[in-house]
Amino acid sequence: MRNYLSPLAEAREIAPKGFGSFAIAPIPAGTIVATFGGTILNRINFETHPLEQRSRSIQIDADQFVLGPESRESGDSINHSCSPNCRLRNATQLIAMHELSAGEELTYDYATSDASNYDEFECACGSDNCRLRVTGNDWQIPELQIRYQKIFSPYVQRKIKAAQSSRPLTKRDAEELINSFDANPQAALMRALRIATGMPHASWKSLVALTSTDLQHRELLYEGDQSCLDQLVKQLNEQRTI
Ligand SMILES: [Zn+2]
Structure with missing residues (x-):
């Protein structure tokens, strides 16, 4: 059992x-x-x-x-x-x-x-x-x-705490994202996503899981697919949140 x-x-x-x-x-x-x-x-x-x-x-x-x-x-x-x-x-x-x-x-x-x-x-x-x-x-x-x-379970308690400390990106955050994106797309996106989700220690995988419910899309992001990364940075720049 x-x-x-x-x-x-x-x-x-x-x-x-x-x-x-x-x-x-x-x-x-x-x-x-x-x-x-x-x-x-x-x-x-x-x-x-x-x-x-x-x-x-x-x-x-x-x-x-x-x-x-x-x-x-x-x-x-x-x-x-x-x-x-x-x-x-x-x-x-x-x-x-x-x-x-x-x-x-x-x-x-x-x-x-x-x-x-x-x-x-x-x-x-x-x-x-x-x-x-x-x-x-x-x-x-x-x-x-x-x-x-x-x-709440420990996981949901962490979600609640993250939701309370999450915030939309500021204009400055968005500029930093754009400026550092070409040199290291994943690092630039991680920084922005950690702010937008209120999860300062979340891994790339956890952050990606929060950005999309489409499994195929997530897989492409995990693998570093350039057009998916470009799409995500565009979304973050325009909406400044996820
Ligand atoms: Zn009921």
């Missing part, structure tokens, strides 16, 4: 087609209810896998995903709720937020771990807080940033 589910819980099929995990005995607050495991993949490899398998995965960095196993396991059947009773305590471990009663479904809010669009869906959790649609951008909702400020 690549995932752990507490012996105090079990996964069950929920009609018509779905799965969930339920407490089978009282679960004390703070208990580790699940630990997510799998194969560590970058985004390009991750996106070659079926959507169902990707929905049982967790993103742990801009270009790192823990892909769930090929077939479903107990520990990767934890559903989303907009009023969850469990929360992440690090990138891959889920704990009970308060004491859970036998029969209660274990849930956590996917906004606390997801910042990509690989698992977006209409939500029917039925809670008063329900936002009806769950997306990879929910971590940006100000109300959720307040509600979950201490319990």
Whole structure:
């Protein structure tokens, strides 16, 4: 098994087609209810896998995903709720937020771990807080940033911090980008992208992953394709942001 589910819980099929995990005995607050495991993949490899398998995965960095196993396991059947009773305590471990009663479904809010669009869906959790649609951008909702400020995954916390310190390029930044571009395109773009993303230590690969959702385009940028680099510098110069 690549995932752990507490012996105090079990996964069950929920009609018509779905799965969930339920407490089978009282679960004390703070208990580790699940630990997510799998194969560590970058985004390009991750996106070659079926959507169902990707929905049982967790993103742990801009270009790192823990892909769930090929077939479903107990520990990767934890559903989303907009009023969850469990929360992440690090990138891959889920704990009970308060004491859970036998029969209660274990849930956590996917906004606390997801910042990509690989698992977006209409939500029917039925809670008063329900936002009806769950997306990879929910971590940006100000109300959720307040509600979950201490319990986002480390990756999403870094995203929030980066978003707060990102800024559009100034005229001077854009001039520096243009002036140094010919001598070393990648270094010039890295400097500008680090400012625009608020990620002062991000690698070229991580920065490229933020500039485009088109995998082929990203590959060309990774390889240093001149026309893609020219296009990116033009975009940054005109818009001064990404
Ligand atoms: Zn909901």
